[in-house]
Amino acid sequence: MSNDLEYLKHLVKGYDRDLVLRDLMNKFGDDVWNFAFFLTHRPDVADDLSQEVFLAAYKGMYAFRGECSVKSWLLTITRNKALHYLQGAFLRKVTLTDRLYSKSVSPAxxxxxxxxxxxxxxxxxxxxxxxxxxxxxxxxxxxxxxxxxxxxxxxxxxxxxxxxxxxxxxxxxxxxxxxxxxx
CATH class of the missing domain: 1.10.10.10 (Winged helix-like DNA-binding domain superfamily/Winged helix DNA-binding domain)
Known part of the structure; x- marks a missing residue:
């Protein structure tokens, strides 16, 4: 878990939260956005939810106790915010995403x-x-x-x-x- 921003468990008041937020966004920004998109199927909503997730993490980072991984913590916040959005939205239709990723170096x-x-x-x-x-x-x-x-x-x-x-x-x-x- 040392690679997973272990120091978050030890944050105390007065620590530079802006720096920590940048770390979180750099390391987990894509994961949060992709999960929000997966749940909502809307890139504009995924953008908004990602901002909300990191704002919530910023406000609650001193409360993070390390009982789960940082990624799991952020994905939990993402899921809760996405489900809250979906419960309030009239959108219930599932759509396909065209985001594809290839792991090969240079395929034919x-x-x-x-x-x-x-x-x-x-x-x-x-x-x-x-x-x-x-x-x-x-x-x-x-x-x-x-x-x-x-x-x-x-x-x-x-x-x-x-x-x-x-x-x-x-x-x-x-x-x-x-x-x-x-x-």
Whole structure:
């Protein structure tokens, strides 16, 4: 956790919060924005929520006790703010995102196209799952959170996280099976 801004647990009044905020934004800004976008499907709302998250972190950073990772703490704030937004909004429709990331250094153009198609299909399938299953998959595979961190973030037991993860994977296999038969 030393790589995870360990010093936040030891902040006392008078510490330069502006400097800490810059550290948080530099290290976790993309994660917060991406998670807000994942939950709301709106880049403009993700922008606003990201600002709100870091403002809340700025105001509450002396209260951070280190009971979870800094990333988990910020993603919890993000989730709470996004769900609050969604509860107040009339938007309930799920849309697909076209943000694709390739990990290869310099793939052939054809490979890039195939990877994008595959990513779109996979992401589109994930987006058809109920929110409780989508959240578990994204927090696990994209953000790399541990089961206990996911459970705390979602406010459920570790057993519930395991169950949702199992059901989400099973549903993904069922939804992807017809596509694999066509190949």
């Amino acid at each position: 153009a054809e490979q890039v196209l195939f990877d994008r198609i595959e990513n779109l299909n996979l992401w589109g399938t994930v987006m058809t799952l109920p929110r409780k299953y989508r959240e578990v998959l994204v927090l696990d595979y994209h953000y790399g959170l541990k089961l206990n961190e996911i459970a705390k973030l979602l406010g459920v037991s570790v057993g519930t996280v395991k169950s949702r993860s199992y059901r989400a994977k099973k549903k993904m296999n069922e939804l992807l099976a017809p596509n694999q038969e066509e190949e």
